[in-house]
Amino acid sequence: MDVKAAVALEAGKPLSIETIQLDGPRAGEVLVEIKATGICHTDAYTLSGADPEGLFPAVLGHEGAGIVVDVGPDVKSLKPGDHVIPLYVPECRNCEYCLSGKTNLCQAIRLTQGKGLMPDGSSRFSLDGQKLFHYMGTSTFANYTVVPEIALAKIREDAPFEKVCYIGCGVTTGIGAVINTAKVEPGSNVIVFGLGGIGLNVIQACRMVGANMIVGVDLNSKKQAIAETFGMTHFVNPKDVDGDLVPYLVELTKGGADYTFECIGNVKVMRQALESCHKGWGESIIIGVAGAGQEISTRPFQLVTGRVWRGTAFGGAKGRTDVPTIVDWYMDGKINIDDLITHVMPLDQINHAFDLMHEGESIRSVVTF
Ligand SMILES: NC(=O)C1=CN([C@@H]2O[C@H](COP(=O)(O)OP(=O)(O)OC[C@H]3O[C@@H](n4cnc5c(N)ncnc54)[C@H](O)[C@@H]3O)[C@@H](O)[C@H]2O)C=CC1
Ligand SMILES: N[C@@H](CCC(=O)N[C@@H](CSC=O)C(=O)NCC(=O)O)C(=O)O
Ligand SMILES: [Zn+2]
Ligand SMILES: [Zn+2]
Numbered sequence: 001m002d003v004k005a006a007v008a009l010e011a012g013k014p015l016s017i018e019t020i021q022l023d024g025p026r027a028g029e030v031l032v033e034i035k036a037t038g039i040c041h042t043d044a045y046t047l048s049g050a051d052p053e054g055l056f057p058a059v060l061g062h063e064g065a066g067i068v069v070d071v072g073p074d075v076k077s078l079k080p081g082d083h084v085i086p087l088y089v090p091e092c093r094n095c096e097y098c099l100s101g102k103t104n105l106c107q108a109i110r111l112t113q114g115k116g117l118m119p120d121g122s123s124r125f126s127l128d129g130q131k132l133f134h135y136m137g138t139s140t141f142a143n144y145t146v147v148p149e150i151a152l153a154k155i156r157e158d159a160p161f162e163k164v165c166y167i168g169c170g171v172t173t174g175i176g177a178v179i180n181t182a183k184v185e186p187g188s189n190v191i192v193f194g195l196g197g198i199g200l201n202v203i204q205a206c207r208m209v210g211a212n213m214i215v216g217v218d219l220n221s222k223k224q225a226i227a228e229t230f231g232m233t234h235f236v237n238p239k240d241v242d243g244d245l246v247p248y249l250v251e252l253t254k255g256g257a258d259y260t261f262e263c264i265g266n267v268k269v270m271r272q273a274l275e276s277c278h279k280g281w282g283e284s285i286i287i288g289v290a291g292a293g294q295e296i297s298t299r300p301f302q303l304v305t306g307r308v309w310r311g312t313a314f315g316g317a318k319g320r321t322d323v324p325t326i327v328d329w330y331m332d333g334k335i336n337i338d339d340l341i342t343h344v345m346p347l348d349q350i351n352h353a354f355d356l357m358h359e360g361e362s363i364r365s366v367v368t369f
Contacts, residue, residue: 001144002021003125005020005347007057007058008059015047015350029118029146029149030078032064033069033369034064034065034143035065039354039366043060043061044357058139060139062136071149085153085155085319086138086145089314090150090151090320095107104314109151118146141347141350151319153324164330167337170201175201177287178209179209180315188211189258190213191259191261194262195218196263202263212233213257215235217245217249218237234252245276253276256282260283261287262286263288283307347367
């Protein structure tokens, strides 16, 4: 079938709006009509060429919501008409990782997903006969996509696509990092580095769990006002700090934070986030994705003296189990998504969404089809 898509033809170039061809679903696969997709910083990261797994030409996008149109053989849990959110971390409930109970990182299809292919090793997308790569197993920058059954969360039908698509990455990542990964306790002091589409969700979850100080750090002071409405209690712009940022933050939090979150993807900030933690118990959670060749460093003494360095993917959430619950939280008014979606636009303006992100003018842009 013909599909309208924003195609990443080359690294570092704007997306190209094209009519491409999509093959139907094979065994274990589902054809989904994408109704809305958010644009996450990770899409920009891959498009920039910094992603070691980045492949071109490809259909990017991983923060979508839509409706099942058709299912391939052996699909049991979904049927046409079901409302779904694609998952870049699937949940097969059968692999060693799923059965461990220790991680959300289902590995059932990770190898082919990282090669831009469906689990059978082929692509469903093409442009004038040339193969296009899938992206993160989701490829939501198209009005139709094919996704493995194990990578789809079934959600309630009254949830608005243009809002809950954001649960496909940013909302779940930020909230899950607080609840599943750090397990922030009431009364904790936290520092959030980067007040974008992920960091603001970390802040709203810290408020939900009853954190005490919620310090936000961002180079862009325009983020202060919205962060305060989501629960930030103190704002720090590193440009306004005389001297080193770390001792300033340790002093502000009276000995260091119980938890810090790096929501930028900058390895220098990751070090600052670790070293701003409280001696003896502070935990720093890396959420940001850093480019190829980048490495983190610190004095081992920081860990010897009790600070903990951890990371999280998709907020530690098991998508088919947890995403429907987060949709319920939104529908019940327990979490705020509406105020984080600052821009909505049609697919042919998607490059503007990337410009807004790079200029620091948006929190989340959403494309509706
Ligand atoms: N681990 C995971 O599962 C996920 C990771 N990510 C990653 O999280 C990071 C954040 O993503 P978004 O919130 O969508 O990005 P964003 O672009 O919306 O926000 C980044 C924020 O960091 C600020 N910033 C940039 N450099 C800074 C610095 N040196 N010091 C202080 N603030 C600085 C910017 O002003 C901006 O407000 C990205 O690296 C993204 O790839 C995103 C989703 C899931
Ligand atoms: N391909 C990159 C790694 C990118 C990455 O870390 N992705 C996160 C999700 S970011 C979403 O916006 C993730 O879930 N990672 C787990 C995984 O299995 O990929 C690289 O190779 O550096
Ligand atoms: Zn994302
Ligand atoms: Zn699994």
